[in-house]
Each structure stands twice: as C-alpha cells, then as structure tokens.
Amino acid sequence: MCARPKKSAFFRAAALSLCLALAGLQATQTASAREIVDMSGQKLTVPDDIRSVYAMTHAMPLLVALAPDLMAGFAMPVAPRPDVFRFLRPEMAKLPNLGGGPNVNLEKLKDVGVQVALGWTSPSEQFPAKKYTRIDIPVVNIEVDKLALYPASFRFLGTLFHREARGEELARGLEETVAAAKAATQDIPDAEKPKIYYAESVDGLVSQCDTSDRSEVITLAGGINALHCTGPVSMKDNYPIDIEKLLTVDPDVIVTRFPQTAKTIQADPRWAGLKAVKTGRVYAVPGYPFNWFDRPPSFMRAMGARWLAAKLHPERCAFDLRGETKKFYTLFFGVTPTDADLDLLFAQ
Known part of the structure; x- marks a missing residue:
C-alpha cells in the first residue's frame, strides 16, 4: 500500500501544475497574435487567425471582394437596398447592417465578436479609430484614396488574412482593368x-x-x-x-x-x-x-x-461593356450578373 503524500507536497505539485497550465495558455495566446505595420505606418497587434472583421465604409468594398466570409456586417448609414444583393453572394443578404461612420454601434460590434476593424489612411478620416480602443478592437488602416493604390491594398489584406493568392488575383485583375482604360484614352x-x-x-x-x-x-x-x-x-x-x-x-x-x-x-x-x-x-x-x-x-x-x-x-473605346462587366463581377464578387441584372445596372 502506497503512503499518502504529505499535504505540503500535494499543494506544491498542484501549484506547479497550475503554473505550467497558465504558462501554456500564455504561450498559446502569444502565438495566436502578431504584430503588423498597417498602410498608414502604425504598429499594432492583431489576432493571427482573424475570423470577424468590421470594415468601415470606405474599406468595406475591399473586404466584400477579398474575404466576404469574414464580414461581421455592412457599414452603411442605412441598410443596403434589396437590388444590391443581386450582385453579391447570396449569403451576404443575411448580414446585419452595423452602421457606418458616427452611426456605428460599438457595443454591437463587441456582441457580434468583431476582432479587427478596417479603416483608411487619410489623416482627416482616422478620427474614428480612437473610439475602437475603448472596446479593444485594433483598427488597421489601408489605402482607399487613389485608384492606383488599390492593388497594394488588396495585396496587404491578402497577407493580413492569410489569403495571399486571392489578394494577388484581385490586385492583378484590377491592374489589368485600369491598364485597359488608360490604353483607350491616354493619347486623346x-x-x-x-x-x-x-x-x-x-x-x-x-x-x-x-x-x-x-x-x-x-x-x-x-x-x-x-x-x-x-x-x-x-x-x-x-x-x-x-x-x-x-x-x-x-x-x-x-x-x-x-x-x-x-x-x-x-x-x-x-x-x-x-x-x-x-x-x-x-x-x-x-x-x-x-x-x-x-x-x-x-x-x-x-x-x-x-x-x-x-x-x-x-x-x-469600342468594347463589350456588358461582357467585361460580367467578367469583372465574377472575379471580384463571385457572382456572374444575368442579362436582366445588367439591364438594371445600366438603366440607372
């Protein structure tokens, strides 16, 4: 029959086990976060495995194109019109509208589990970031001002979300579209x-x-x-x-x-x-x-x-606008518009 350990030895062993467990948890938490430098040059810590994102109004279209499954909801002053969803993946119609700009409900962002917010680099537009620090949501700034900067933003977001291939695909698709536009008009x-x-x-x-x-x-x-x-x-x-x-x-x-x-x-x-x-x-x-x-x-x-x-x-500029629109929407939104959709789009 084995002798029972002394009480002090038992507590020492329990304390050691707890310390080891806490150390392991801390190591896991550290490993699940990473430091980045966003496109405005600020250093910040973000989760390594980002699963829920709130993209502020100007950043929202990039997230819709690159990682719609990460969207916690839309960032618009009012809910999107029903016809909008004819041009987006069907599952996006189920997303809530979380509000944009000063109308965003910070408590709602916490409730839906937002881990990261996307803002933009314009100095005059970075003021909302201060609000998000109150709910411990880091704000990652990207470029949205000039069209020429969008390929870099797609590549940056591809790296941020570990979707480099998708980011590169969208960046190149956009570069090709812009190049085609320039080629048609540059010598006028x-x-x-x-x-x-x-x-x-x-x-x-x-x-x-x-x-x-x-x-x-x-x-x-x-x-x-x-x-x-x-x-x-x-x-x-x-x-x-x-x-x-x-x-x-x-x-x-x-x-x-x-x-x-x-x-x-x-x-x-x-x-x-x-x-x-x-x-x-x-x-x-x-x-x-x-x-x-x-x-x-x-x-x-x-x-x-x-x-x-x-x-x-x-x-x-004689080209098949309807055909090019179908290709563009298929690439960026994962939906190929029907002829009826295009009639609606161009009848505005």
Missing part, C-alpha cells in the same frame, strides 16, 4: 476631351473639384472636370455650385451619382440651357453593388472609367 488630345460636370448630390448642385481624388474617373476616361479649383482639395471636400455658374461652365456632359438626379436635370427648365442637356448627354453612374464613381470610393472606379470612356469616346 486635350482639345478632344469633353468637359464633364459630376452632379454628386440629389439636387445636382454639389460636385467635386478637378483636384479631388473622387473625380479621377473623369480624367481616366478621357474627360476634363468642368470645375477647376485652386489649392488643395481633400477627398471628402464637396463643392457647392449654382445654376448661374453652371451656365458659365456649360459642360459637354453631365454625370450624376443618383438615377433620379439625371431625370430631374433633364426635366427641369433651369438646366435646359446647358449644352449637355440640349444634346441629351446626361448619364447616371451605375451603382450596384457599389457606385462606379464614389460614395463609397472603391475599386469600382476602374469600371466607372471604362463605362464613361465608352460614353465620351465611342469611336476609340
């Missing part, structure tokens, strides 16, 4: 480039200056922004304008963010004196699942440039 003389007015607001009287990244689609498509501004203009700056000034600018083409704006402009007698209205060159930008111009700004600007170039220079 300035004298042949039409003046474009971008009607961003519902009433059509808010726009973006030619120095704003939000209007870069116009340049890439072989046009000239009708609103020339002096001095620095940030991506978020809006430019109010009145009918009198518009008559002075007299654009060749008007592009509207909202479909109803195009209809209003064509029916409103105040706009009737403009060259663009007289010639019937008022076009609404395609907007599913994300706008092809901006709000949110995204890689969809590549398709926006191809679409607008075909409107501005049909003799130079």
Whole structure:
C-alpha cells in the first residue's frame, strides 16, 4: 500500500501544475497574435487567425471582394437596398447592417465578436479609430484614396488574412482593368476631351473639384472636370455650385451619382440651357453593388472609367461593356450578373 503524500507536497505539485497550465495558455495566446505595420505606418497587434472583421465604409468594398466570409456586417448609414444583393453572394443578404461612420454601434460590434476593424489612411478620416480602443478592437488602416493604390491594398489584406493568392488575383485583375482604360484614352488630345460636370448630390448642385481624388474617373476616361479649383482639395471636400455658374461652365456632359438626379436635370427648365442637356448627354453612374464613381470610393472606379470612356469616346473605346462587366463581377464578387441584372445596372 502506497503512503499518502504529505499535504505540503500535494499543494506544491498542484501549484506547479497550475503554473505550467497558465504558462501554456500564455504561450498559446502569444502565438495566436502578431504584430503588423498597417498602410498608414502604425504598429499594432492583431489576432493571427482573424475570423470577424468590421470594415468601415470606405474599406468595406475591399473586404466584400477579398474575404466576404469574414464580414461581421455592412457599414452603411442605412441598410443596403434589396437590388444590391443581386450582385453579391447570396449569403451576404443575411448580414446585419452595423452602421457606418458616427452611426456605428460599438457595443454591437463587441456582441457580434468583431476582432479587427478596417479603416483608411487619410489623416482627416482616422478620427474614428480612437473610439475602437475603448472596446479593444485594433483598427488597421489601408489605402482607399487613389485608384492606383488599390492593388497594394488588396495585396496587404491578402497577407493580413492569410489569403495571399486571392489578394494577388484581385490586385492583378484590377491592374489589368485600369491598364485597359488608360490604353483607350491616354493619347486623346486635350482639345478632344469633353468637359464633364459630376452632379454628386440629389439636387445636382454639389460636385467635386478637378483636384479631388473622387473625380479621377473623369480624367481616366478621357474627360476634363468642368470645375477647376485652386489649392488643395481633400477627398471628402464637396463643392457647392449654382445654376448661374453652371451656365458659365456649360459642360459637354453631365454625370450624376443618383438615377433620379439625371431625370430631374433633364426635366427641369433651369438646366435646359446647358449644352449637355440640349444634346441629351446626361448619364447616371451605375451603382450596384457599389457606385462606379464614389460614395463609397472603391475599386469600382476602374469600371466607372471604362463605362464613361465608352460614353465620351465611342469611336476609340469600342468594347463589350456588358461582357467585361460580367467578367469583372465574377472575379471580384463571385457572382456572374444575368442579362436582366445588367439591364438594371445600366438603366440607372
């Protein structure tokens, strides 16, 4: 019969076992996290195995394309319209809308288990990050301002989520689309480039200056922004304008963010004196699942440039827009639009 160990020896053994267990847990936790440097240059610690992400409004389209299964929910001021889901994977219709910008519910982010938030590098747009520190969610900033930076953002996110192949596939697909747009318009003389007015607001009287990244689609498509501004203009700056000034600018083409704006402009007698209205060159930008111009700004600007170039220079940009759109959506959203979907997209 074995002798029972002394009580002190028993507790020493138990304490040793507990210490070893805690040390193992600590080692596991350390191994499951990693330090990174995001695209704004900040160092931060993130989980190695990221499974739930909240992408702020401008970062959201990249996550939808690269890792939709990691999305905790949409980041939009209001819930997405039903037609949006015709262009996204079916399972995405089940995601909640967590709100965007100041409307985000931080407690809800905690409740749904968000591990990482995606923000962006623009200095004036990084203020929301301070809020997330209160709920211990690291904010990883990526580039979303200029279209040329999006391939790097896709590659960065591919590394962050251990999906390097997918990140590279999207980066290359976007580079090819942008290259095709540039090739079609890069040799157009300035004298042949039409003046474009971008009607961003519902009433059509808010726009973006030619120095704003939000209007870069116009340049890439072989046009000239009708609103020339002096001095620095940030991506978020809006430019109010009145009918009198518009008559002075007299654009060749008007592009509207909202479909109803195009209809209003064509029916409103105040706009009737403009060259663009007289010639019937008022076009609404395609907007599913994300706008092809901006709000949110995204890689969809590549398709926006191809679409607008075909409107501005049909003799130079003769290509199968519907076919190219199907290919682009299949690659980026995992859904091939039907002809009916494309009719909806281009009828806006």
